[in-house]
Amino acid sequence: MTNGTPAIIDDDQDHSSRAPRGRDADATRSLLLQSARRRFALEGYGSTTVRDIARDAGVNVALINRYFESKEGLFEACLAHAAEQFDQPTVPSLDRAVQVVVDRVTVEHGSEDSFHMMLLLRTSGDERADAIRRRTLRNFAERMAALAGWTPDAVDGDALLLRAEVAICASLGITLLRSTSGLEPLSSASRDDLAGPIRDLFSALLR
């Protein structure tokens, strides 16, 4: 992963190619993204301050504006990053797709994956961020629905697409409350505890 830069490798001269010691813009950006994702996911956009994020990342506050323009820009970057997680290549069968989602929903609390999911139902009031969220959810729902037999120009309308969206939104709600509410036994439920119910949920909606 990482290595997002075009990799214009420096000269063949040695330099020992060590990882940049103290100063590395990419690493800083990444740290900020990570801290922001966590804060935004767990506490929401409005309750998170840029100073919180900077402190978590161990980085100066001003760098948020340097690298992401604004707090909104940082949130948007987080959302775009989360969107990539959902824009992965389509799997061949509905069974496999359901398995992928179940894996995603049942990841442990505090994981990056869970933050990515929770981000999708955190709002900032920014229209561009909302557009990213809509596009991501819609894309994902379309791929799920397609595996269940839906086609864009079906005569029976979008009943299946709606069902896919319902299933996805349900998954997000479950993930959020599992991580933020302390509701038992949900919060302490293991992956195995959850896999069955989630699978049943998807089966009921898409089959």
Added chain:
Amino acid sequence: MTNGTPAIIDDDQDHSSRAPRGRDADATRSLLLQSARRRFALEGYGSTTVRDIARDAGVNVALINRYFESKEGLFEACLAHAAEQFDQPTVPSLDRAVQVVVDRVTVEHGSEDSFHMMLLLRTSGDERADAIRRRTLRNFAERMAALAGWTPDAVDGDALLLRAEVAICASLGITLLRSTSGLEPLSSASRDDLAGPIRDLFSALLR
């Protein structure tokens, strides 16, 4: 204009409950609760300011602190009010209970009921508010699970209770995204469009 004595008395003899025209603490409290509920539900706790709420209610900002102690207190009151909606008497059968939930999830956007649901996954960081939310969700889940056969001291553990919680959390996620994301076709789906999928969801989890 200048008559200090009550010019028009609706009920000259029995003033038991009402009369004050412009000044009515209960009405003001209610207005604030209504505006706050809407803002908190749609935009989250942190993104909502007390001035927003007061402006919506057409009321002076200072009255929030007079009647609810603090912004946190107002949020807590909103949550407590929402909790009452979920603490209604148990219905006799699982079928009826599912029907009640389906009705609740499929209410139109912008209704008070939808705000009550959305509030349950809005967090303020206040521990007392979190406790109200936990208690409410847990209570509701226990009643649903009980109708499906769960008992507090079942040998098979809390599998059914977990399933009830999953179903409820799923419903909250659906409600939130339906009202805040603009995701289509979900956002424009009618009550009838949604009733089927939601019913299937509950049936799959609790039967």
Added chain:
DNA sequence: AGAGTTTGTAAACAAGTGCTGACATGTAAA
């Protein structure tokens, strides 16, 4: 070495935050 750029730091700014106290005004009781 030097200049030029990138990366990080510190301080401050204007605007907005939740909240408070002193005051004004309407209402009910004496």
Added chain:
DNA sequence: TTTACATGTCAGCACTTGTTTACAAACTCT
């Protein structure tokens, strides 16, 4: 009426917000 209280208004406080600016330190290249 006069008194007492409940209700609402106003201005401002102390603080935090996101953001910007000026500056320092590290890195690159010649």
